[in-house]
Amino acid sequence: DQQVKQNSPSLSVQEGRISILNCDYTNSMFDYFLWYKKYPAEGPTFLISISSIKDKNEDGRFTVFLNKSAKHLSLHIVPSQPGDSAVYFCAASGIGNEKLTFGTGTRLTIIP
Amino acid sequence: KAGVTQTPRYLIKTRGQQVTLSCSPISGHRSVSWYQQTPGQGLQFLFEYFSETQRNKGNFPGRFSGRQFSNSRSEMNVSTLELGDSALYLCASKGAQSANSPLHFGNGTRLTVT
Numbered sequence: 001d002q003q004v005k006q007n008s009p010s011l012s013v014q015e016g017r018i019s020i021l022n023c024d025y026t027n028s029m030f031d032y033f034l035w036y037k038k039y040p041a042e043g044p045t046f047l048i049s050i051s052s053i054k055d056k057n058e059d060g061r062f063t064v065f066l067n068k069s070a071k072h073l074s075l076h077i078v079p080s081q082p083g084d085s086a087v088y089f090c091a092a093s094g095i096g097n098e099k100l101t102f103g104t105g106t107r108l109t110i111i112p
Numbered sequence: 113k114a115g116v117t118q119t120p121r122y123l124i125k126t127r128g129q130q131v132t133l134s135c136s137p138i139s140g141h142r143s144v145s146w147y148q149q150t151p152g153q154g155l156q157f158l159f160e161y162f163s164e165t166q167r168n169k170g171n172f173p174g175r176f177s178g179r180q181f182s183n184s185r186s187e188m189n190v191s192t193l194e195l196g197d198s199a200l201y202l203c204a205s206k207g208a209q210s211a212n213s214p215l216h217f218g219n220g221t222r223l224t225v226t
Contacts, residue, residue: 032212043116043202043217044155051212089155098143098206099168100215102155 003027004092006103014111019077021106023090026071030092034100035064035075038087047088048075077108085110114139116218118203124224130191133221137184137205143167144186145215146178149200158201161186190223198225 005024013019021035031052036044050057050064050073057064063076077084087107091100117136125131137144145168146158157170161180178188184205190197200222204215 034214036217041219043118043204043219046214046216049212049214091155097168098145098160098162099157099170100145100147100155101157102147104154 002104003030004090004101004103006088006090006106008106009104010107010109012109012111013080015082016079019075019080019084019108019110021075021077021088021090021108023073023075023103024071025073025092027092027094027101028071029094030101031095032093033064033066033073034091034093035062036089036091036102037084038089038105044089080110082110082112084108116203116205116216118201118218118221120221121219122222122224124226125193126226127193127195129193130189131193131223133188133190133201133203133223135186135188135203135205135218137186137203138207138216141205141207141216142184143206144180144184145204145206146186146188147202147204147217148172149202149220150198155202158188193225195225198223 034049035047038044048062066073087105091102143162145160147155149155160168164180175191180186200220202220204217
């Protein structure tokens with residue numbers, strides 16, 4: 001039972017354009033959502049998070065949008081840079097629960 | 113501030129053996145979690161420790177166990193290794209300041225079971 005889904009295994013975007021990564025979840029008890037970036041042979045690196053009381057959070061080139069009614073979140077990267085090429089995971093946790101449930105990841109490739 | 117440190121980085125073991133992985137969290141972090149990453153299953157939660165107590169446990173068999181010491185360092189043990197245990201094992205730590213704060217991951221231990 002995949003409670004967090006990333007339906008696009010891969011995405012290619014031209015350098016300088018916007019990258020949009022999507023994530024859907026099924027568990028209505030999730031109230032905290034995160035995006036991580038992962039390079040090969042390294043652990044995931046935290047990018048940005050959002051709690052369920054918000055619908056948008058921005059940090060530099062990264063913006064996360066949360067649509068609770070659709071149980072959908074997205075990560076926007078503007079402008080995309082070659083160093084953004086990595087696997088991106090979305091993750092979610094419930095109230096008072098330290099366990100993160102991860103999606104299966106989207107491999108983002110930025111084309112110079 | 114030093115990040116999460118995991119040792120060793122790579123391990124090769126034979127079926128039936130046991131293995132112990134080590135994790136040192138970020139200084140001041142008292143919560144330590146372990147995750148297994150495999151190509152087919154993504155990142156799966158193993159367990160989480162806080163102040164030497166296991167607070168959460170994932171859906172893994174009893175062959176997977178862990179512990180946390182008084183200095184917050186943690187170890188994970190897998191007994192009677194199976195081929196399917198080959199994976200990247202990731203440790204993460206978290207400060208206790210806020211319920212909604214991110215996990216910070218180490219670079220993992222790559223375990224290969226032959």
